[in-house]
Amino acid sequence: MSSYTVLAASVAHSLTEKNSEFLTFLQPVTDREQAMQWVQHYRERYKDAAHVCWAYIIGNTRQPQTQAFSDDGEPNGTAGKPMLHVLTERELGNSLAVVVRYFGGIKLGAGGLVRAYSAAVSQASQLATLVTLSPKVQLSINTDFAFEARIRQLLAQYGGELLSADYQQTVLLKLLLPAESSDTFTQQLQNISAGAIQITAPENTA
Structure with a gap:
């Protein structure tokens, strides 16, 4: 997309x-x-x-x-x-x-x-x-506090937007990303966390 x-x-x-x-x-x-x-x-x-x-x-x-x-x-x-x-x-x-x-x-x-x-x-x-027009996807990310700063950094790097942050035992972040960057972004998150970051399937929003 x-x-x-x-x-x-x-x-x-x-x-x-x-x-x-x-x-x-x-x-x-x-x-x-x-x-x-x-x-x-x-x-x-x-x-x-x-x-x-x-x-x-x-x-x-x-x-x-x-x-x-x-x-x-x-x-x-x-x-x-x-x-x-x-x-x-x-x-x-x-x-x-x-x-x-x-x-x-x-x-x-x-x-x-x-x-x-x-x-x-x-x-x-x-x-x-x-x-x-740039199609975008929404991602929900469940992560340890230790990865939050790195996620925010990557988000800015890929031109994404933080929609919400919910702090409980873990951090639940909702992000909006250009669709063409979402696969690379997701792969980088998995790499830095050795698969520990949970990412839900993206939803098309545009």
């Missing part, structure tokens, strides 16, 4: 290709329902458009939670799929791309459509602001 980028803010862009106008909108979304609400919004806003094509990808673009696309009446494979490809290549996780096409009287052909829809989303994506 490594860090990945997501779309941070909406983007609007216009492209004209052989008199056809391609209006592109990128929207941050976190699930299919939200994406479909935005698609409906643009359908109603541009009722006179020839096509309202879309594609979305949720989560990490390299391992998406879900993704989908629609050609909305354009020849099969000429709109939605190329749009999704651009979102994936540009690593625009949690994003919806909608391209509204106004036909200009000149047919573009299948290859021309693929290029136009790809270019529309690609140019819009160049204006996009991305943020990096």
Whole structure:
């Protein structure tokens, strides 16, 4: 579970290709329902458009939670799929791309459509602001007092956060760590304590 980028803010862009106008909108979304609400919004806003094509990808673009696309009446494979490809290549996780096409009287052909829809989303994506999400895991650690200082030191080293500390006969610590560091962190704890530190199975939190 490594860090990945997501779309941070909406983007609007216009492209004209052989008199056809391609209006592109990128929207941050976190699930299919939200994406479909935005698609409906643009359908109603541009009722006179020839096509309202879309594609979305949720989560990490390299391992998406879900993704989908629609050609909305354009020849099969000429709109939605190329749009999704651009979102994936540009690593625009949690994003919806909608391209509204106004036909200009000149047919573009299948290859021309693929290029136009790809270019529309690609140019819009160049204006996009991305943020990096780092999945985190929560660990519960039961340890002797002797190891607490070393654990805190390692926690800081790996960019983790101490959520709580409960002092009884032993110390019970609850930690939040970047997921990509948790295995190494856990291994180091086992090494310094010769396996004496008890670590519960991590829970995904993001």
